[in-house]
Every structure is written in C-alpha cells, then in structure tokens.
Amino acid sequence: MSPRAQVYILAALLTLMGAGLTIYKNVELGFPLLPGEYRTVWTIEAKVRFTADGGPAKAALTLPREQRNMEVLGETFSSSGYGFNIISEDDEYRAVWAKRQASGLQSLFYQLDVHQTPGAALEQPLDLSTEVVKPMLGAREQEAVRQAIYSLVETARERSSDTRTFTSELLTALADNRNQDRNLIFGYYKGRSFVDTALLVLAAADIPAHRIRGLYLEDDRRRLDPEDLLEIYDGKRWVVFEPLSGSPGVPKNFFIWQRGGKSLLDVEGGRNSGVTFSVISNDVPARDVAMLSTSQEKEALVDFSIYSLPIEQQSIFKLILLVPVGALVVVLLRVFVGLRTSGTFMPVLLAIAFIETQLFTGLAIFVLILILGLWIRFYLSRLNLLLVARIAAVVVTVVILMGAISVVSYKLGIEQALTVTFFPMIILAWTIERMSIVWEEDGPYEVVVQAGGSLLVAVIAWWVMTNRYIEHWTFNFPELLLVLLGFIMIVGNYTGFRLGELSRFRQLVR
Amino acid sequence: MQLPSFLRGSLVSPFTLRKLGVLGMNARNVHYIARYNDRDKYPIVDDKLNTKRQAKRYRIPVPELIAAFETQPSRKRVMEVIEPLEKFVIKPARGSGGKGILVIVGRDGDEYVKPSGNKVTALDIQRHVSNIHSGLYSLGGKPDRVMIEALVDFDPVFDKYSFEGVPDIRVIVFRGFPVMAMLRCSTHDSDGKANLHQGAVGVGVDLATGKSCHAVQRGIRIEKHPDTEMPFADLLVPDWGDLVRLAASCYEMTGLGYLGCDIVLDRKRGPLLLEANARPGLAIQIANGVGLRTRLEHIEEMDLEQLEKNVDERVAYSMDYFAAKPLA
Numbered sequence: 026m027s028p029r030a031q032v033y034i035l036a037a038l039l040t041l042m043g044a045g046l047t048i049y050k051n052v053e054l055g056f057p058l059l060p061g062e063y064r065t066v067w068t069i070e071a072k073v074r075f076t077a078d079g080g081p082a083k084a085a086l087t088l089p090r091e092q093r094n095m096e097v098l099g100e101t102f103s104s105s106g107y108g109f110n111i112i113s114e115d116d117e118y119r120a121v122w123a124k125r126q127a128s129g130l131q132s133l134f135y136q137l138d139v140h141q142t143p144g145a146a147l148e149q150p151l152d153l154s155t156e157v158v159k160p161m162l163g164a165r166e167q168e169a170v171r172q173a174i175y176s177l178v179e180t181a182r183e184r185s186s187d188t189r190t191f192t193s194e195l196l197t198a199l200a201d202n203r204n205q206d207r208n209l210i211f212g213y214y215k216g217r218s219f220v221d222t223a224l225l226v227l228a229a230a231d232i233p234a235h236r237i238r239g240l241y242l243e244d245d246r247r248r249l250d251p252e253d254l255l256e257i258y259d260g261k262r263w264v265v266f267e268p269l270s271g272s273p274g275v276p277k278n279f280f281i282w283q284r285g286g287k288s289l290l291d292v293e294g295g296r297n298s299g300v301t302f303s304v305i306s307n308d309v310p311a312r313d314v315a316m317l318s319t320s321q322e323k324e325a326l327v328d329f330s331i332y333s334l335p336i337e338q339q340s341i342f343k344l345i346l347l348v349p350v351g352a353l354v355v356v357l358l359r360v361f362v363g364l365r366t367s368g369t370f371m372p373v374l375l376a377i378a379f380i381e382t383q384l385f386t387g388l389a390i391f392v393l394i395l396i397l398g399l400w401i402r403f404y405l406s407r408l409n410l411l412l413v414a415r416i417a418a419v420v421v422t423v424v425i426l427m428g429a430i431s432v433v434s435y436k437l438g439i440e441q442a443l444t445v446t447f448f449p450m451i452i453l454a455w456t457i458e459r460m461s462i463v464w465e466e467d468g469p470y471e472v473v474v475q476a477g478g479s480l481l482v483a484v485i486a487w488w489v490m491t492n493r494y495i496e497h498w499t500f501n502f503p504e505l506l507l508v509l510l511g512f513i514m515i516v517g518n519y520t521g522f523r524l525g526e527l528s529r530f531r532q533l534v535r
Numbered sequence: 536m537q538l539p540s541f542l543r544g545s546l547v548s549p550f551t552l553r554k555l556g557v558l559g560m561n562a563r564n565v566h567y568i569a570r571y572n573d574r575d576k577y578p579i580v581d582d583k584l585n586t587k588r589q590a591k592r593y594r595i596p597v598p599e600l601i602a603a604f605e606t607q608p609s610r611k612r613v614m615e616v617i618e619p620l621e622k623f624v625i626k627p628a629r630g631s632g633g634k635g636i637l638v639i640v641g642r643d644g645d646e647y648v649k650p651s652g653n654k655v656t657a658l659d660i661q662r663h664v665s666n667i668h669s670g671l672y673s674l675g676g677k678p679d680r681v682m683i684e685a686l687v688d689f690d691p692v693f694d695k696y697s698f699e700g701v702p703d704i705r706v707i708v709f710r711g712f713p714v715m716a717m718l719r720c721s722t723h724d725s726d727g728k729a730n731l732h733q734g735a736v737g738v739g740v741d742l743a744t745g746k747s748c749h750a751v752q753r754g755i756r757i758e759k760h761p762d763t764e765m766p767f768a769d770l771l772v773p774d775w776g777d778l779v780r781l782a783a784s785c786y787e788m789t790g791l792g793y794l795g796c797d798i799v800l801d802r803k804r805g806p807l808l809l810e811a812n813a814r815p816g817l818a819i820q821i822a823n824g825v826g827l828r829t830r831l832e833h834i835e836e837m838d839l840e841q842l843e844k845n846v847d848e849r850v851a852y853s854m855d856y857f858a859a860k861p862l863a
Contacts, residue, residue: 360561412669462671466634467733468726520562522553526817527546530557532754533824534547 032518036511043507050502055315060497062311066098067242067304069280070136073290075298077127082294084133088118089239089282098317100137107133117283131295139280140314141242170213173206178230188232188259189273195230196255196271199223220253220268233258235285237265240302242278247303251282251289312501344377346499349509351376351486358482360516363525366479367459374449375479376486381447384487388480390448394426395476398457399464406461420454556829557820563793567831571710571792572813579789580811584628584682586789593788595781596807598799599685603628607668608681610661617660622686625660627667627679633730635672637663638701640686650699651726687807690800692773696720696738698762700729701799704740704778704806707815707827708794710842711786713779713853714830716740717822718772722752723762736760737822738767743858745775749824756824778806779854784846785811823859830857 026034050056073084088111089097102109107122122133177198185191199207199222214222220236227234237254254275255266265275275281283289292298334342351373358364366372379387401422405415427448456479464472489495498505522530552559558567579585590597601623602616617623621642627635637660639647646654664681666672673679693702700721707715717737724734731737736757739749747770750757759766772778782796785808795815798806820827833856844852 363560412666412671458671462634518565520559520565522549522557522559523561524546526557526559527549527552529754530552530821531545531547532751532756532821533555533557533826534551 029518032514036514039507039511039514043504043509043511046504046507047502050504055311055318056501057311057315060493063308064140064311064314066307066309066314067139067141067280068136068307069139069240069242070134070303072301072303073122073131073133073135073292073298074301075131075292075295077124077129077131077295079126079128080294081123081125082127082131083121083123083292084131084295084298085112085119085121085291086133086135086300087283087289088120088135089137089280090117090284092281094142095280096140096142096314096318098138098140098314100135102136103134127294138317139242140318141278167213170210173209174226174229176206177204177210177226182230188257189264191230192227192232192255192257192259192264192266193271193273195226196223196266196268199226200269200271218253220255223255223268227255227257237281237285238283238289239279239281240304241276242280242304242306244304244306246305247301249302249304251300251302252279254279254281256284343496343500344380346503346506347377347380347490347496348373349506350490350495350499353509353513354486354489355482356513356516358485360519361523363523364478364482365475366482367456367463367475368452368479371452371456372479372482373486374452375483376490378448379483379487380491384484387448387487388484390430391453391480393430394423394448394453395457395460397426398423398453399461402457402461416454416458419457420450423450423453423457552826556826556832558817558827558831560817562828563817567709567793568814572794573790576790577813580791580794580813582628582680583626583630583810584680586808586811587682589788590808593784595784595788596801596804598624598687598801598807598809601683601685603683604664604668604681608664613661613664614657616683617657620683624684624686625663625667626682626684627672628682629673629677629679630667631673633728635663635667638686650701687799687809688802690773690802692771692800693718693720695763695765696736696760696767696770698722698760700725700735703729703809704772704798704800705815705819706779706782706796706798707819708782708786708796709831709834710792710837711783711844711846711849712834713742713782713850714834714857715819715823715825715827716742716779716782717819718747718770719822720760722760724752731818731822737818738770739819739823739825739859740772740775741859742779743854745772745778746770748859749822751821751824754821773800774805776850776854780846780850781806781808783850783853787846789813 051058071086073086075082075084091097102120104122106127107124109120109122111118111120113119120135177195181191181194181198185194198204199210199219201207210222210226214225217225224234224236234255234257237256238251239254240249241252253268255268256263257266258264264273266273267276290298290300352370355366355370355373359366359369375387375391378391381387382390398419402415402419405418410418427450460472460476463475579589584600584603587597587600601620604612617639620639623639625637625639630636637655638650639655639660640650641648643654646656647660648654667679667681670678687701689701696702696718697720702718702720704716704718706713717739719729719731720736720738721729722734722736726733729735731751734753736750736752738747739751740746741748747767750767752761758768778798778800781798785794785796786792789811791811791813793813793815795812797809797812799809801807817827841852
C-alpha cells in the first residue's frame with residue numbers, strides 16, 4: 026500500500042474513532058456539545074426534628090428510592106454528634122442516626138441533588154405486596170358510613186369499565202364536596218387525611234393500593250410536608266394516581282421519596298418528631314451534571330480520563346489540551362500560507378502565555394522583553410563569553426527583567442503585568458539569542474520579519490485557542506484530538522502551492 | 536480560473552503555476568525530498584566534513600581542508616593554525632543556510648581583513664570558533680565541529696559579475712541527471728551575500744552551453760549586474776562540461792536522489808564542490824524563469840535502463856534534453 030493511501034486510511038480511522046467517542050459521550054453520557062448548556066439541579070433537603078428525652082435517641086429516615094427520570098447526583102448527611110449509618114431493610118434504605126445521650130431540640134439533615142431526565146418515572150413491575158387488608162367495617166363503623174362507602178364504590182363501578190377507570194371515578198367522587206356520601210365519610214373520619222380515607226375506600230372495593238410519598242420539585246420551597254400519591258394494582262401492573270384530581274400517572278416534577286412501605290420517620294427516645302423538606306433549584310453547567318452522574322456509574326471512558334485527576338492538574342491539562350490546536354494553526358499557516366517564524370512551535374508557547382496574560386498585556390511584555398533582551402545580548406556579545414554561558418546569562422537577564430516588570434507595574438497599579446511569569450523563560454532566552462544572530466547576519470529587517478511572523482502566528486493561535494467552542498471541545502471531548510491528528514496527517518499530504526508561493530513565483534508567469 | 540482583480544498582479548493562480556510546471560515547497564518536500572532522499576544519507580551532506588571525506592573517496596575536487604577542530608580547541612591551538620595563514624575560511628561543519636561562515640582575505644598587522652574590508656581581531660576569531668562549537672549555527676543547536684578551509688582562489692571570470700562576495704553555481708541533480716543550474720552573484724544590495732532573497736542576482740545558466748539565459752534580482756528580470764553594469768548576455772561559465780559532470784557525479788557520492796550541488800570555480804583547479812544540499816531551495820526556478828517540475832517528471836518517467844546510465848551518459852542526456860530554448 027502506498028504511504029499516501031496509508032495516511033488516508035489511518036486518518037479516516039482516527040477520525041471515525043474520535044468522532045464516535047465524541048458522539049457516544051454526547052448522546053449516552055450527556056456531555057453537551059456546545060458550551061453554555063445548563064441543566065436544572067434540584068437540591069432537596071430533609072430536616073428531621075424531634076425533642077430528645079435525655080436518654081439514648083435514635084432516628085431512622087427512609088431514603089428515596091431510585092427513580093428512573095430523576096438522577097441522584099450526590100447526597101450529604103449532617104449528623105452533629107450522632108453516629109450515622111445507612112441500613113437496608115425490606116428493599117428500602119434507611120438512614121439511621123443514633124446517640125447515647127441527647128436532650129432538647131434535635132435537628133438532623135439529609136440533602137441530595139437530583140437532576141431530572143426525560144423518561145417514565147417508574148419502572149414496572151415492582152415487587153410489592155398485592156394483598157388487600159379488608160377494612161373492618163361493621164362493629165365499629167356506623168351503618169350510615171358503611172352504606173356511604175359501598176354506595177360510592179357501587180356508583181364508581183357502574184361508571185367505569187376497569188380498575189383504572191374505576192379508581193379515577195372513585196377519586197373524583199371523593200374529591201367532590203357536593204357528594205353527600207363523601208361528606209358523610211369525611212365527616213366521620215375527621216382525623217384522617219384524604220389519602221388515608223381513599224386507601225380505606227379502595228380497600229373496601231378490594232383493590233390493592235398503597236401510598237407514595239414524595240415532593241413536587243418547585244423552586245425555593247421551604248418547610249414542605251411530603252405529598253402523597255396513590256398507587257393501585259389493576260391486576261397486571263401498578264398504576265399511580267394523583268389522588269385529588271384522580272388522573273393516572275406520576276405528575277411531572279414529582280420526586281418519589283417512598284413507595285409503599287411503612288413510616289417515613291421513626292424516632293426512639295424523642296417526642297414531637299417530624300420531617301420537613303425544602304427544595305431549591307440551581308442551574309448547573311450541563312458538563313458538571315454529566316460528570317457527576319457518570320462518576321457514580323464509574324463509566325470507564327470518564328473514569329480513566331483527565332477528569333479523574335485532581336482539579337489543579339485538570340486546569341493544567343486544560344491548557345495542555347490546547348497545545349495541539351495551536352500546533353494545528355502553525356501547521357496550517359506554514360503549509361497553506363508559508364509564514365516564516367522563529368522556531369517552529371515557539372508561537373504556540375507564546376500563545377499559551379497570551380492566554381494567561383491577556384493578549385495586549387502579553388504582546389507588550391513580549392516586545393518589551395525582546396527589545397531589552399536584545400539590547401543586553403548585544404552588550405554580552407562583546408564580552409566574549411562561551412555560548413552556553415551567554416545564553417544562561419540571557420536567561421538570568423530575562424528572569425530579572427520579568428521580576429522588574431512585575432514589581433514596577435505592581436507599584437504603578439497595573440496588576441495585569443504580574444502575569445509576566447507565564448512566559449516561557451528559556452524559550453524567550455533562545456528567541457533573543459536567535460534573533461540577535463539573525464540581526465548580525467541578515468540585518469534588523471529580517472528580525473522584524475521573523476519576530477512579526479512569530480507574533481502573527483501566536484496571535485492567530487491565541488485567537489483560536491481562546492475560542493469558547495474550541496476550549497469546550499478540547500477539554501470535554503479530548504477524543505477530538507484523534508480527529509485533529511487525522512486532519513493534521515491529511516494536511517501533511519498536501520502538495521499544492523502555498524499562498525506565499527503564488528506571489529513568489531509570479532514572475533514566472535508572463 | 537481567474538483570481539479576483541485586486542489580487543491580480545500580486546498573486547497568480549495556482550493552476551497557472553501548475554500548468555507551467557512550477558514546483559512548490561510542499562510538493563518538493565513530499566514528492567522529491569521524502570521520496571528520493573534517504574534519511575541515513577543526510578549526514579553525508581549535512582556535515583561538511585563528511586562531505587569532504589566522501590568527495591575525496593570519489594575523487595571529486597573540493598577546497599583544501601586546513602584543519603578541523605572536533606572538540607573545543609584551546610586559544611593557543613586556534614592561533615597555531617591560523618597564524619601562518621594569509622587567507623582562510625572558518626565554517627561550521629553543520630551550518631545551515633550559509634550561517635556562521637567567516638571569510639578572511641588578508642592580514643593587516645594583528646588584524647584580519649574580511650571581504651567587505653572590515654577588520655576583526657584574533658579574539659573575534661576565537662569567539663567565532665567557540666560559537667560554532669557550541670552549536671549556535673547548527674540545526675537544533677547541537678554542538679558542532681569547526682573547519683578551517685583554504686580560501687578558494689576564485690577564477691576571475693566572475694569578478695565583473697559579483698560585488699564583494701563569492702559567486703557560486705548551484706546545480707540541481709535529480710537521480711543523477713543535472714536538471715537546472717544557476718549562478719548566484721552577490722550585489723551591494725545583498726551585502727556581499729549570495730542569497731537571492733537578500734537581493735543577490737540569480738542567473739539562470741543554460742545546461743547545454745554554460746551561457747546565461749535569464750537573470751533575476753528580487754524577482755524582477757534584469758539584463759545587467761546592478762553594481763558593475765556588466766550585461767549578463769556575455770556571461771559564459773568556463774569548463775562548463777566539467778562542472779556539470781562534477782555535479783552529476785555527486786549522485787553516486789551522496790546517494791541522494793534530489794540534490795543541490797554548490798560549485799565554485801578555482802583559478803587553477805577548475806570546478807570545486809563547495810557543499811551539497813539535500814533540501815535545495817526553489818529560487819532556481821525564478822532565476823531560470825522555468826519550472827522544475829516538468830523536468831523532474833520527465834526523469835521520473837524514465838525506465839530503469841535509462842536510470843542506470845553512467846555519469847557521462849547522464850550529463851550528455853541532460854545537456855541535450857534540458858538545453859534552454861532560444862529566447863524569442
């Protein structure tokens with residue numbers, strides 16, 4: 026196979042691989058393709074309060090179950106002075122706080138961040154008991170109440186075709202305060218909540234049902250009590266109903282905390298216990314959400330990547346990942362334009378320094394150091410030093426210049442110039458050395474051409490590297506480096522004319 | 536294809552250049568240097584000491600080597616070598632683009648005279664040697680070796696075509712066939728240097744005759760030397776046949792398929808190989824007013840039998856086939 030064909034095949038493979046990984050990360054892992062995408066993250070805080078009796082105290086809070094359309098990004102517990110652990114009990118997780126001696130008002134917190142994703146809320150089937158505990162209607166209940174319940178059930182059954190429509194019908198009737206039967210029942214069960222009563226009526230109708238506790242996610246809500254939904258078994262599957270409206274399905278933004286099961290909170294050794302919830306929403310960059318959710322699943326692509334490094338190293342990598350982009354700019358400018366620079370990739374290093382210093386400060390500092398450095402170098406050349414010693418002397422001079430620039434500008438109140446330290450000193454020293462040779466051999470005009478060329482390339486590279494899309498892609502999709510590699514290989518095969526040559530050879534055309 | 540009008544004049548269409556057979560930098564690098572020049576043969580041409588050694592083996596005449604300093608020499612050693620010399624050249628063995636070459640044409644008391652008339656001291660020379668040694672002029676800044684050569688006793692034929700500097704002849708040799716030649720004349724404008732982009736005159740030399748066929752300074756066609764006013768039409772390179780043969784034989788010496796040979800004319804010894812270059816520039820096209828690519832492609836189309844010809848057959852073929860077309 027000819028080298029050229031190999032280049033194209035390899036480049037195509039690299040490009041496919043890079044693009045494939047990028048698409049996978051975007052589609053499957055939710056990394057946003059464009060910068061500035063935000064996702065809403067809900068922070069839900071459960072506050073457990075009780076008054077301790079002075080002896081040993083123990084509080085157990087049921088923790089939310091996994092919900093398909095809500096992704097838990099992280100959870101935190103605060104338990105000042107309490108021993109804390111999470112136990113698994115009957116397919117449920119409970120947080121248990123315990124303390125040998127507690128007295129007075131106690132507050133315990135559990136906080137979690139969730140992110141809502143599209144999709145159905147619940148996964149069927151669920152292994153819950155479909156056993157119906159028949160309510161004991163008879164001896165204790167009044168005849169009238171019993172009649173009212175059966176009358177409601179009977180009416181609903183007549184107006185419905187199956188269990189679902191029946192439940193809907195029944196709940197609507199129970200919510201209708203003009204209904205005499207309903208008023209009678211609620212009058213009798215004064216202490217009970219709507220859902221409790223509905224459960225009782227459903228049990229009387231022989232339909233397996235339980236309650237779902239949860240919260241509506243709305244921004245900036247405090248001291249919320251958990252809300253209830255009903256879930257009934259229609260013979261094949263579990264169906265969720267919003268009790269007051271009687272409509273089936275889990276309402277949008279409903280966060281399911283507890284599905285079926287027993288109490289939400291158990292407290293031993295305390296009184297007046299209760300749980301209140303507060304909800305706030307934050308807009309978080311989509312990337313962070315993707316990072317958090319994938320870090321929990323230990324997604325290999327993310328786990329064995331730059332993201333697994335400490336934040337400090339990540340920010341260094343953010344810069345390093347821009348270097349290939351700068352290199353690409355240099356390649357393009359040399360292969361297609363034919364710009365002359367001093368040192369092939371020196372402009373990339375300059376561009377990186379410019380990123381840290383801001384463009385104009387960077388340009389000013391670079392030109393200043395170059396001029397001062399050249400001036401000092403000319404003096405040094407008269408002292409007959411050995412080359413290595415002379416370059417080392419230039420390095421020291423450059424460092425002193427940088428220090429001087431920093432101090433003077435700080436005193437003058439120009440804080441920007443403090444970023445001077447980001448300039449690669451050794452590179453600067455070599456640039457000065459090379460430039461002074463160019464000056465001696467080819468004259469100052471050539472120095473201006475080469476320095477100007479380098480600066481032009483550096484500025485273009487800086488402009489590309491600071492583009493927010495480029496920054497976003499290089500850091501979040503390092504796989505794109507493979508695409509870049511493929512592209513550079515193809516460019517390396519270009520044998521056409523450079524822009525500069527169209528002018529250089531113009532005299533050949535007569 | 537037509538370029539936008541505001542670009543016409545300063546730029547030409549790449550399609551026109553392609554049609555004229557002009558070779559671009561990218562095509563040179565990919566099609567010719569990468570394909571025909573083996574990496575392992577580069578040291579023969581990149582290090583001038585190696586070139587000299589190899590040239591001796593192939594009986595190719597070169598300027599006489601007086602001394603070479605492999606390691607950093609002491610000041611005393613440098614002085615020992617240059618003390619008895621009147622004229623000499625100090626060069627880095629791996630210098631690129633003619634950098635770091637110091638030419639001394641005479642003595643004035645304790646001082647040494649450069650071709651421009653400027654004087655340097657022994658201390659300056661020692662510093663220059665030390666600079667070369669530290670790799671200031673070599674590619675990549677690697678430590679280099681220093682060579683001291685006898686100054687070529689230039690044939691006076693070019694005196695009137697050169698200002699201050701050294702006239703040399705560049706021949707491009709492709710797979711052993713000389714394909715194009717030019718004479719580089721320094722001018723006042725180029726400060727005695729023979730680099731075309733610095734203002735030296737590039738004179739295209741007809742491969743068949745050694746006569747000038749075209750001359751260009753800074754991209755503009757000229758008829759006579761800007762400083763000496765000598766018309767190039769009268770220029771004829773003596774010993775042309777020997778010179779072309781010398782260039783062609785560099786193919787066997789270096790093993791490089793795409794090669795640029797820099798040759799000077801010595802008054803007594805005739806053509807001498809100054810250096811060979813594995814990455815010869817493209818300015819020769821401008822000097823000749825002709826594209827290289829057509830000629831290179833002609834040789835690429837040859838069959839094996841033609842490529843196995845000996846030096847004399849190749850020279851004869853080139854001189855005949857690549858003869859300049861008479862100017863209208």
